[in-house]
Amino acid sequence: MLRIIVFIVSLLVLPGFCWAGEMLGQVVIDPGHGGYDPGASRKGVLEKHINLQISLEIKKLLQGNKVDVILTRDGDYNHAIPGLHGRDAKRYDFERRIELAKNAKADAMVSIHVNVGRRKCSGPEAFYFKKSAQGKLLAECIQKELHQIPGVNHRVIKTGRYYLLTHTDMPCIIVETGFLNNPEEREKLIDKKYQQTLARAITKGIIGYLKVKDAPPAGDIKVPDYLRTYLTNLHKKVTQ
Numbered sequence: 296m297l298r299i300i301v302f303i304v305s306l307l308v309l310p311g312f313c314w315a316g317e318m319l320g321q322v323v324i325d326p327g328h329g330g331y332d333p334g335a336s337r338k339g340v341l342e343k344h345i346n347l348q349i350s351l352e353i354k355k356l357l358q359g360n361k362v363d364v365i366l367t368r369d370g371d372y373n374h375a376i377p378g379l380h381g382r383d384a385k386r387y388d389f390e391r392r393i394e395l396a397k398n399a400k401a402d403a404m405v406s407i408h409v410n411v412g413r414r415k416c417s418g419p420e421a422f423y424f425k426k427s428a429q430g431k432l433l434a435e436c437i438q439k440e441l442h443q444i445p446g447v448n449h450r451v452i453k454t455g456r457y458y459l460l461t462h463t464d465m466p467c468i469i470v471e472t473g474f475l476n477n478p479e480e481r482e483k484l485i486d487k488k489y490q491q492t493l494a495r496a497i498t499k500g501i502i503g504y505l506k507v508k509d510a511p512p513a514g515d516i517k518v519p520d521y522l523r524t525y526l527t528n529l530h531k532k533v534t535q
Contacts, residue, residue: 320505321363323396325406325459326350327469330373332385335411335475342409342475343371345484349472350407352494353501360502365399367392389458396463402505403433403466405497406459409484410471417480418448419493422469425454429466429508436507437470437500444496466508470497 326346328334334342347368354364368374374391375384396404410416419441423430434452442449460467472493473480483489 317361318363319361319502320402321365321399322357322501322505323365323367323392323399323401323404324350324353324357325367325392325396325404327406327408328373329368329371330375332373332375332388335409337411337475337481340475340481340485345409345472345475345490346407347371348487349490349494349497352491353405353407353498356494356498357501360498362502362505365395365401367395386458389462393459393462396465396467401465402508403429403501404459404463404468405433405437405501406467406469407497408469408471410474411476412474414477416474417477418450418474419444419470419472420450421452422455422457422460422471423452424456424460424467427460427466430460430468432508433466433501433504434468436504437468437497440496440500440503441470441493444492466504 326343326349328343328346330343332343334346336342347370350366351369354366357364373388375388379387393404410420419438421434421438421441423434425431431452438450438452441447455469457469459469473484475481475484
């Protein structure tokens with residue numbers, strides 16, 4: 296009976312709670328490009344490989360934090376079929392990735408990419424569809440954690456009308472992890488330790504989003520600090 300009471304109260308005032316063994320959510324991680332489509336390239340470094348390496352690390356970290364993960368690709372390929380070329384092949388590939396996310400009824404989709412721009416540009420940034428409030432929240436959660444990386448340039452979240460962002464049912468964002476045309480950043484992006492640093496930040500942002508996505512708007516429910524502390528401690532006791 297005590298577990299039931301704590302469960303009901305926790306759902307009402309602490310929506311981020313999940314019981315021991317319960318999955319926090321399901322997320323689709325999309326390593327951009329792949330196969331015949333290398334994405335951006337500079338000095339022999341191909342975006343598609345960086346995207347996949349970071350995505351595989353994110354998958355491992357999320358799974359270790361009770362998040363179910365689906366990758367849109369786990370190797371060097373894309374979903375376009377033989378006979379399609381150019382824009383048709385690209386759209387077909389996008390549609391198969393989106394279909395994977397829709398069929399899974401995922402809580403969110405995060406597409407991993409590498410940017411190009413002016414030589415002096417640096418730092419990761421997240422893009423979301425301006426009509427998606429949840430997409431903006433997801434982007435904010437991830438960008439906040441990316442800003443915690445030592446020495447990283449603090450870029451801000453941006454809106455975009457990219458195909459993935461405008462054709463998904465669930466919150467979807469694109470994370471550009473850095474600028475491949477910037478020589479200093481390019482060296483960081485191909486470094487395994489820096490890829491892991493990026494993956495940890497993105498993972499932390501995703502988990503933060505999953506914990507607050509269903510929370511009521513600020514001001515709807517005000518929980519006194521003493522009650523929040525009491526419920527947190529009680530929750531720990533009954534789930535041990």
